[in-house]
Amino acid sequence: MPILGTIASSYKSAVGSYDSISTVTVGAGGAANVEFTSIPSSYTHLQIRGIARSTYNIGASTSLIIQLNGNSTIGNYSTHFLDGNGSSASAYGASGDFPQGVISNATAASGIFGAFVIDILDYTNTNKYKTIRSLSGNDNNGSGTLRFSSGTLYSNTNAVTSITLLSGSSSNLAQYTTFALYGIKGV
Protein backbone atom coordinates (compact mmCIF):
# COMPACT_ATOMS: atom_id res chain seq x y z
CA MET A 1 0.00 0.00 0.00
CA PRO A 2 2.33 2.78 -1.15
CA ILE A 3 1.28 6.22 0.01
CA LEU A 4 2.82 9.46 -1.18
CA GLY A 5 5.35 10.76 1.32
CA THR A 6 5.39 7.62 3.37
CA ILE A 7 7.20 4.35 3.58
CA ALA A 8 4.57 1.66 3.69
CA SER A 9 4.63 -2.07 3.96
CA SER A 10 2.02 -4.78 3.97
CA TYR A 11 2.50 -8.43 4.72
CA LYS A 12 1.39 -11.07 7.13
CA SER A 13 3.63 -13.05 9.40
CA ALA A 14 2.74 -16.44 10.79
CA VAL A 15 -0.99 -16.82 11.26
CA GLY A 16 -2.12 -16.15 14.82
CA SER A 17 -4.80 -14.37 16.78
CA TYR A 18 -2.97 -11.05 16.50
CA ASP A 19 -1.69 -10.24 13.01
CA SER A 20 0.16 -7.32 11.49
CA ILE A 21 -1.89 -5.92 8.60
CA SER A 22 0.08 -2.88 7.48
CA THR A 23 2.57 -0.28 8.70
CA VAL A 24 3.15 3.27 7.50
CA THR A 25 6.12 5.47 8.39
CA VAL A 26 5.93 9.10 7.32
CA GLY A 27 8.87 10.15 5.20
CA ALA A 28 10.81 13.37 4.81
CA GLY A 29 8.57 16.37 4.33
CA GLY A 30 5.79 14.95 6.47
CA ALA A 31 2.29 13.96 5.39
CA ALA A 32 -1.13 15.54 5.58
CA ASN A 33 -2.59 12.23 6.66
CA VAL A 34 -2.05 8.50 6.68
CA GLU A 35 -4.71 6.16 5.37
CA PHE A 36 -5.17 2.43 5.71
CA THR A 37 -7.42 1.18 2.91
CA SER A 38 -8.85 -2.18 1.86
CA ILE A 39 -8.70 -3.43 5.44
CA PRO A 40 -9.54 -7.15 5.42
CA SER A 41 -12.74 -8.20 7.17
CA SER A 42 -11.32 -11.41 8.58
CA TYR A 43 -10.64 -10.07 12.07
CA THR A 44 -12.84 -9.16 15.04
CA HIS A 45 -11.07 -6.06 16.28
CA LEU A 46 -8.43 -3.68 14.96
CA GLN A 47 -5.60 -2.05 16.87
CA ILE A 48 -3.34 0.80 15.77
CA ARG A 49 -0.10 1.34 17.65
CA GLY A 50 2.71 3.79 17.06
CA ILE A 51 4.35 7.12 17.65
CA ALA A 52 3.48 10.49 16.13
CA ARG A 53 4.46 14.12 16.06
CA SER A 54 2.59 17.06 14.56
CA THR A 55 4.10 20.04 12.77
CA TYR A 56 1.73 22.35 14.68
CA ASN A 57 3.68 24.81 16.81
CA ILE A 58 1.28 26.05 19.48
CA GLY A 59 0.64 24.39 22.84
CA ALA A 60 2.25 21.34 24.40
CA SER A 61 0.21 18.74 22.50
CA THR A 62 -1.88 18.34 19.35
CA SER A 63 -4.80 16.05 18.66
CA LEU A 64 -4.50 12.91 16.56
CA ILE A 65 -7.78 12.67 14.66
CA ILE A 66 -9.28 9.37 13.56
CA GLN A 67 -11.77 9.09 10.68
CA LEU A 68 -13.48 5.98 9.34
CA ASN A 69 -14.38 4.96 5.78
CA GLY A 70 -13.31 8.27 4.30
CA ASN A 71 -16.01 10.12 6.22
CA SER A 72 -14.55 13.55 6.98
CA THR A 73 -17.80 15.23 8.05
CA ILE A 74 -17.23 16.29 11.64
CA GLY A 75 -20.96 16.32 12.38
CA ASN A 76 -21.11 12.56 11.83
CA TYR A 77 -18.89 11.82 14.81
CA SER A 78 -19.06 12.14 18.56
CA THR A 79 -16.24 12.03 21.05
CA HIS A 80 -15.37 12.03 24.72
CA PHE A 81 -12.02 12.26 26.36
CA LEU A 82 -10.41 12.61 29.77
CA ASP A 83 -7.16 14.56 29.87
CA GLY A 84 -4.38 15.16 32.35
CA ASN A 85 -2.13 18.10 31.53
CA GLY A 86 0.25 17.80 34.45
CA SER A 87 -1.74 20.24 36.57
CA SER A 88 -5.35 19.14 36.44
CA ALA A 89 -7.73 16.57 35.05
CA SER A 90 -10.38 17.69 32.58
CA ALA A 91 -13.13 16.08 30.55
CA TYR A 92 -14.54 16.96 27.15
CA GLY A 93 -17.44 15.58 25.18
CA ALA A 94 -19.18 16.65 22.01
CA SER A 95 -21.61 15.42 19.42
CA GLY A 96 -20.05 16.75 16.28
CA ASP A 97 -16.36 16.23 16.89
CA PHE A 98 -13.86 13.63 15.75
CA PRO A 99 -12.49 10.80 17.88
CA GLN A 100 -9.02 11.94 18.85
CA GLY A 101 -5.94 11.02 20.75
CA VAL A 102 -3.07 13.34 21.58
CA ILE A 103 0.51 13.54 20.24
CA SER A 104 3.63 15.70 20.43
CA ASN A 105 4.06 18.73 18.24
CA ALA A 106 6.72 21.12 17.00
CA THR A 107 7.01 22.89 20.36
CA ALA A 108 8.70 19.78 21.77
CA ALA A 109 12.42 19.21 21.44
CA SER A 110 13.52 17.46 18.30
CA GLY A 111 12.97 13.73 18.40
CA ILE A 112 10.13 13.72 20.92
CA PHE A 113 7.02 11.89 19.75
CA GLY A 114 3.70 11.01 21.34
CA ALA A 115 2.64 7.38 21.66
CA PHE A 116 -0.76 5.76 21.29
CA VAL A 117 -2.73 2.53 21.32
CA ILE A 118 -6.05 2.78 19.46
CA ASP A 119 -8.71 0.04 19.39
CA ILE A 120 -11.62 -0.22 16.95
CA LEU A 121 -13.99 -2.86 18.22
CA ASP A 122 -16.26 -5.13 16.17
CA TYR A 123 -15.24 -3.20 13.07
CA THR A 124 -17.05 -5.49 10.61
CA ASN A 125 -20.34 -5.68 12.51
CA THR A 126 -23.02 -3.87 10.50
CA ASN A 127 -25.55 -3.80 13.34
CA LYS A 128 -23.81 -1.27 15.53
CA TYR A 129 -21.93 1.99 15.39
CA LYS A 130 -18.19 1.56 15.69
CA THR A 131 -16.59 2.59 18.94
CA ILE A 132 -13.01 3.80 18.86
CA ARG A 133 -11.13 4.00 22.11
CA SER A 134 -7.55 5.01 22.76
CA LEU A 135 -4.83 5.64 25.31
CA SER A 136 -2.40 8.24 24.10
CA GLY A 137 0.00 10.79 25.44
CA ASN A 138 3.11 12.87 25.11
CA ASP A 139 5.60 14.22 27.59
CA ASN A 140 8.18 16.94 26.97
CA ASN A 141 9.91 16.97 30.40
CA GLY A 142 7.86 19.88 31.65
CA SER A 143 4.72 19.77 29.52
CA GLY A 144 2.50 17.20 27.87
CA THR A 145 -0.86 15.47 28.01
CA LEU A 146 -2.19 12.04 28.91
CA ARG A 147 -5.54 11.18 27.29
CA PHE A 148 -8.18 8.48 27.56
CA SER A 149 -10.65 8.83 24.72
CA SER A 150 -13.59 7.22 23.03
CA GLY A 151 -15.61 8.20 20.01
CA THR A 152 -17.89 6.93 17.32
CA LEU A 153 -19.04 7.48 13.77
CA TYR A 154 -22.80 7.48 14.14
CA SER A 155 -23.98 8.30 10.64
CA ASN A 156 -24.05 4.65 9.60
CA THR A 157 -23.17 1.14 10.78
CA ASN A 158 -21.08 0.14 7.78
CA ALA A 159 -18.14 -2.17 8.28
CA VAL A 160 -14.86 -0.31 8.58
CA THR A 161 -12.74 -0.77 5.48
CA SER A 162 -10.52 2.28 5.75
CA ILE A 163 -9.05 4.44 8.50
CA THR A 164 -7.58 7.92 8.12
CA LEU A 165 -5.29 9.47 10.73
CA LEU A 166 -4.62 13.20 10.75
CA SER A 167 -2.95 15.77 12.91
CA GLY A 168 -5.30 18.33 14.43
CA SER A 169 -5.27 22.07 13.70
CA SER A 170 -4.86 21.41 9.97
CA SER A 171 -1.20 20.60 10.45
CA ASN A 172 0.93 17.76 9.08
CA LEU A 173 2.27 14.59 10.57
CA ALA A 174 6.03 14.87 10.94
CA GLN A 175 8.70 12.58 9.53
CA TYR A 176 9.20 9.29 11.44
CA THR A 177 5.57 9.23 12.57
CA THR A 178 4.64 5.55 12.45
CA PHE A 179 1.26 3.80 12.45
CA ALA A 180 1.07 0.02 12.65
CA LEU A 181 -2.33 -1.62 12.03
CA TYR A 182 -3.06 -5.01 13.58
CA GLY A 183 -6.01 -7.38 13.35
CA ILE A 184 -7.22 -9.34 16.36
CA LYS A 185 -9.19 -12.50 15.71
CA GLY A 186 -12.03 -13.97 17.71
CA VAL A 187 -12.52 -17.71 17.88
Next chain:
Amino acid sequence: MALTYDSLATTTLGSATASVTFSSISGSYTDLVLICNVGTTANGNDLFVRIGNGTVDSGSNYSATLLGGDGTSAASARQTNQSQQYLNYKTNTSSSISGNAIVHFNNYSNTTTNKTFLVRGNNANYGTDAFACLWRSTSAINIITITAGTSTFLSGSTFALYGIKAA
Protein backbone atom coordinates in the same frame (compact mmCIF):
# COMPACT_ATOMS: atom_id res chain seq x y z
CA MET B 1 8.35 -17.55 11.41
CA ALA B 2 7.76 -15.47 14.52
CA LEU B 3 4.24 -14.65 15.60
CA THR B 4 3.19 -11.00 15.55
CA TYR B 5 2.61 -10.93 19.32
CA ASP B 6 5.30 -13.02 21.01
CA SER B 7 6.04 -13.87 24.58
CA LEU B 8 9.70 -12.96 25.12
CA ALA B 9 10.20 -13.73 28.79
CA THR B 10 8.23 -14.36 31.97
CA THR B 11 9.43 -14.29 35.55
CA THR B 12 7.49 -15.55 38.55
CA LEU B 13 9.37 -14.88 41.76
CA GLY B 14 9.99 -17.88 43.99
CA SER B 15 11.25 -15.72 46.83
CA ALA B 16 11.33 -12.07 47.81
CA THR B 17 13.45 -10.16 45.30
CA ALA B 18 14.60 -6.56 45.11
CA SER B 19 14.49 -6.14 41.34
CA VAL B 20 13.75 -7.92 38.10
CA THR B 21 15.71 -7.30 34.91
CA PHE B 22 15.01 -8.26 31.34
CA SER B 23 18.27 -7.93 29.40
CA SER B 24 19.52 -8.66 25.89
CA ILE B 25 16.05 -7.85 24.59
CA SER B 26 15.83 -8.58 20.89
CA GLY B 27 15.56 -5.56 18.62
CA SER B 28 13.55 -7.41 16.04
CA TYR B 29 10.13 -6.29 17.25
CA THR B 30 8.33 -2.98 16.85
CA ASP B 31 6.81 -2.57 20.31
CA LEU B 32 7.32 -4.12 23.71
CA VAL B 33 4.57 -4.71 26.25
CA LEU B 34 5.54 -5.28 29.88
CA ILE B 35 3.01 -6.61 32.38
CA CYS B 36 3.85 -6.54 36.09
CA ASN B 37 1.57 -7.98 38.76
CA VAL B 38 3.23 -7.61 42.12
CA GLY B 39 3.06 -7.43 45.87
CA THR B 40 5.76 -5.83 48.01
CA THR B 41 7.10 -6.20 51.54
CA ALA B 42 6.11 -2.63 52.38
CA ASN B 43 2.57 -1.40 51.92
CA GLY B 44 1.83 1.44 49.54
CA ASN B 45 5.07 1.32 47.60
CA ASP B 46 5.31 2.51 44.02
CA LEU B 47 6.68 0.53 41.12
CA PHE B 48 9.61 1.96 39.19
CA VAL B 49 11.35 1.18 35.93
CA ARG B 50 14.71 2.02 34.42
CA ILE B 51 15.54 1.28 30.83
CA GLY B 52 18.62 1.52 28.69
CA ASN B 53 20.92 0.09 26.09
CA GLY B 54 23.46 -2.32 27.53
CA THR B 55 22.98 -0.92 31.01
CA VAL B 56 19.97 0.81 32.52
CA ASP B 57 20.07 4.60 32.60
CA SER B 58 20.09 5.98 36.16
CA GLY B 59 20.58 9.59 35.03
CA SER B 60 17.91 12.25 35.35
CA ASN B 61 16.48 11.49 31.91
CA TYR B 62 12.95 10.38 32.74
CA SER B 63 9.81 12.48 32.88
CA ALA B 64 6.06 11.92 32.78
CA THR B 65 2.62 13.42 32.61
CA LEU B 66 0.10 11.43 34.60
CA LEU B 67 -3.62 11.19 35.25
CA GLY B 68 -5.03 9.24 38.14
CA GLY B 69 -7.99 8.67 40.42
CA ASP B 70 -7.91 7.57 44.07
CA GLY B 71 -11.60 6.92 44.67
CA THR B 72 -12.31 10.49 45.68
CA SER B 73 -11.03 12.69 42.90
CA ALA B 74 -9.19 12.74 39.60
CA ALA B 75 -5.89 14.55 39.38
CA SER B 76 -3.02 15.16 37.03
CA ALA B 77 0.62 15.71 37.90
CA ARG B 78 4.00 15.99 36.27
CA GLN B 79 7.41 14.51 36.97
CA THR B 80 10.54 16.00 35.41
CA ASN B 81 14.21 15.01 35.36
CA GLN B 82 13.65 11.79 37.26
CA SER B 83 16.31 9.11 37.67
CA GLN B 84 13.69 6.36 37.36
CA GLN B 85 10.10 6.23 36.19
CA TYR B 86 6.98 5.48 38.25
CA LEU B 87 4.84 2.67 36.86
CA ASN B 88 1.83 2.49 39.11
CA TYR B 89 -0.07 3.95 41.95
CA LYS B 90 0.90 1.70 44.81
CA THR B 91 1.50 -1.91 45.75
CA ASN B 92 0.28 -4.05 48.63
CA THR B 93 1.92 -6.35 51.12
CA SER B 94 -0.49 -9.09 50.04
CA SER B 95 0.44 -11.11 46.98
CA SER B 96 -3.25 -11.85 46.50
CA ILE B 97 -4.19 -8.16 46.11
CA SER B 98 -1.62 -7.11 43.59
CA GLY B 99 -0.63 -3.80 42.21
CA ASN B 100 -0.12 -4.02 38.49
CA ALA B 101 1.18 -2.07 35.56
CA ILE B 102 0.96 -2.54 31.81
CA VAL B 103 3.63 -0.65 29.89
CA HIS B 104 3.67 0.00 26.13
CA PHE B 105 7.15 0.75 24.76
CA ASN B 106 6.20 1.77 21.22
CA ASN B 107 8.96 1.78 18.58
CA TYR B 108 11.47 0.83 21.27
CA SER B 109 14.28 -0.17 18.96
CA ASN B 110 14.50 2.81 16.63
CA THR B 111 17.55 5.04 17.08
CA THR B 112 16.00 8.23 15.68
CA THR B 113 13.45 9.27 18.27
CA ASN B 114 13.38 9.67 22.03
CA LYS B 115 11.33 6.95 23.66
CA THR B 116 7.80 7.73 24.79
CA PHE B 117 6.06 4.94 26.65
CA LEU B 118 2.54 4.63 28.01
CA VAL B 119 1.64 3.07 31.34
CA ARG B 120 -1.60 1.91 32.90
CA GLY B 121 -1.26 1.26 36.60
CA ASN B 122 -3.89 -0.20 38.90
CA ASN B 123 -4.43 -1.16 42.46
CA ALA B 124 -7.88 -2.14 43.66
CA ASN B 125 -7.14 -0.82 47.16
CA TYR B 126 -5.62 2.51 46.20
CA GLY B 127 -6.64 3.73 42.75
CA THR B 128 -5.85 3.73 39.08
CA ASP B 129 -3.63 5.87 36.89
CA ALA B 130 -1.94 6.31 33.54
CA PHE B 131 1.33 7.88 32.51
CA ALA B 132 2.80 9.29 29.32
CA CYS B 133 6.50 8.83 29.98
CA LEU B 134 9.57 10.11 28.21
CA TRP B 135 13.07 8.67 28.28
CA ARG B 136 15.29 11.31 26.72
CA SER B 137 17.47 9.03 24.65
CA THR B 138 17.47 7.89 21.06
CA SER B 139 19.14 4.60 21.99
CA ALA B 140 17.29 1.39 21.34
CA ILE B 141 15.92 -0.18 24.51
CA ASN B 142 17.41 -3.59 25.20
CA ILE B 143 17.34 -3.73 28.97
CA ILE B 144 14.54 -3.07 31.49
CA THR B 145 14.78 -3.20 35.27
CA ILE B 146 11.74 -3.01 37.54
CA THR B 147 11.99 -2.24 41.25
CA ALA B 148 9.69 -1.33 44.13
CA GLY B 149 11.89 1.51 45.32
CA THR B 150 13.21 0.73 48.77
CA SER B 151 10.88 -2.22 49.15
CA THR B 152 11.11 -5.82 47.87
CA PHE B 153 8.84 -7.80 45.60
CA LEU B 154 6.98 -10.66 47.24
CA SER B 155 7.28 -14.25 46.15
CA GLY B 156 4.60 -14.91 43.53
CA SER B 157 4.97 -11.54 41.83
CA THR B 158 4.95 -11.93 38.06
CA PHE B 159 6.63 -10.04 35.23
CA ALA B 160 5.95 -10.76 31.56
CA LEU B 161 7.52 -9.19 28.50
CA TYR B 162 5.99 -9.40 25.03
CA GLY B 163 7.20 -8.29 21.61
CA ILE B 164 4.88 -7.02 18.86
CA LYS B 165 6.20 -7.18 15.32
CA ALA B 166 4.71 -4.93 12.68
CA ALA B 167 4.77 -5.70 8.98
